[in-house]
Amino acid sequence: MRREGLRYLLPQGFFGLAWTEWGPRDGSPILCVHGLTRTGRDFDRLAAALAARGRRVLCPDLPGRGASDWLPDPALYVPATYVAALGHLLARLDGPVDWVGTSLGGVCGMAVAATPGNPIRRLVLNDIGAVVPGEALTRIGAYLGQEEAFADLAGLEAHLRAVHAPFGCLSDADWRHLAETSARHRPGGGLALHYDPAIAVAARNAAPGDLDLSPIWSRVGAPVLLLRGAESDVLPAATAGAMGRRPGVLVREIPGCGHAPALMEATQIDLLVDFLLSGA
Template sequence: MMSGAAKKETLVANVQPEPASHTVLGYGPDGYHKIAYTQWGEPDPERTVICVHGLTRNARDFDKLAGKLSANHHVLCPDVVGRGDSDWLKDHSHYTLDQFASDHRQVIARSGANAVDWIGTSMGGLIGIVLASEKKSPLRRLVINDIGPFIPVPAIRRIKDYLCVDPAFDSLDEAEEYFRKIYVQTLPMEDKDWQHYTRHGVRLDEQGKYRLHSDPKIGETIKRYWAFMHINLWSRWDRIECPVLVIRGEESDFLTESTAQRMATTGPKAEVITIPNIGHHPSLQSEEQMAMITDWLDRNAI
């Protein structure tokens, strides 16, 4: 029979530790703004990983993967400006890929590393493509989760209905129901993963209501021009020289099979892993999906 002390130790061991929280200043047309990030593991200029989330999410989506990587890496997970604990910009038209890339150059500089590994989900992958394409880029290895240099208009059309919204929830259960609906393609997710998504995906307002932990205006430009807008970064893709892993949901409308095939045969000639029965995007919460990343990093050690 397990003693009380042993039970306590087991419970503590099963609790995900909290990362350290820090900030760094970014700069743009609105002046300076705060970029928040979580830190896992001890500073190590030789083994630093930066994980960047998707369009409407935040740094805490990477808690599970970052915790695993932190056993032998220094891991930073930023909140892209307008999300999580980072500042909101005064002018929503300044939420651009160029601004996000500029901010993350500051995060890389703060890390103290001359070279970093980058793991980017959706929008985080686009930022990674931009940074990896630059001359003498500090990105040593790039992992892209379900995004590519080209995004078709239908994919942008699909997400426009939950951009620029500001729902109010009376409870975390109500908020969780909302997240389960709009992120229905993000798999696999256990109940505890949805609870984690929800807990860190909302904030309390002055009236005690739960609201999304992001600026409702982050997608204003996308929503306004969705009918003809697409993203094309092929010219940048062709300039990338570091090893690249692409993880793709088989049913993804953001990263189509044809785009993934082109990514595998042009530019850095990425290794592509397609996960069946998943849309946009793989959650990176399962042991299997996390192992795809850790194993690839080990195989491509530089």
């Protein structure tokens, strides 16, 4: 695993985008983009498996998360900013890429894949679809952006186990990995989650009701693997079924998970490896 970074430009200035990278530098690249409050380290296990097959895997921390810079204005924490930042990384790669996107990372992937001349060859959407129910957005907003302090890593891990129980039946080692890669030290002592609490502002100011991404989804032409947690409230079965009726879209339901499958379990990893390496 290598730690990398670049500077990207917004109207407000230059900011740092960080990522972890796996596999040979000359390998065919795969971009793995995490969910709303997570970091690129969520993909360590998947990235290692793909790197072992000769692929170059890049796992960025979205702006305001992980090792990437926080932004000066909470209003900047929107998908358009994330796509702009990731666009700098895509420009550096300057060629075809495969994209794995969990939740928000999938929204960004759809936005890029819907753009004329985009470089996406294959797209994995992990528990995100053309329409997100308003009730699910309300549930997520209830825990988003709370600046909680934890005395130690065990306390932070307990919080993650409660909030992210829908990730599925993870091992103790998996939960500890998520905790270790989710923690930052607070100036006054203790630990906090490794994201800017201001990411909640844009979400709270969003219009109520369902999030309709169907105009973007309708322009995605790449082959798609759509994963759905069997108990997900973010990607209803009816939405996944409708998306799966389109040619080139493969839908797979992951049992024992809600929003969103953690992609840390062997059968989930094998499913992605088979899809991403097909025809490679």
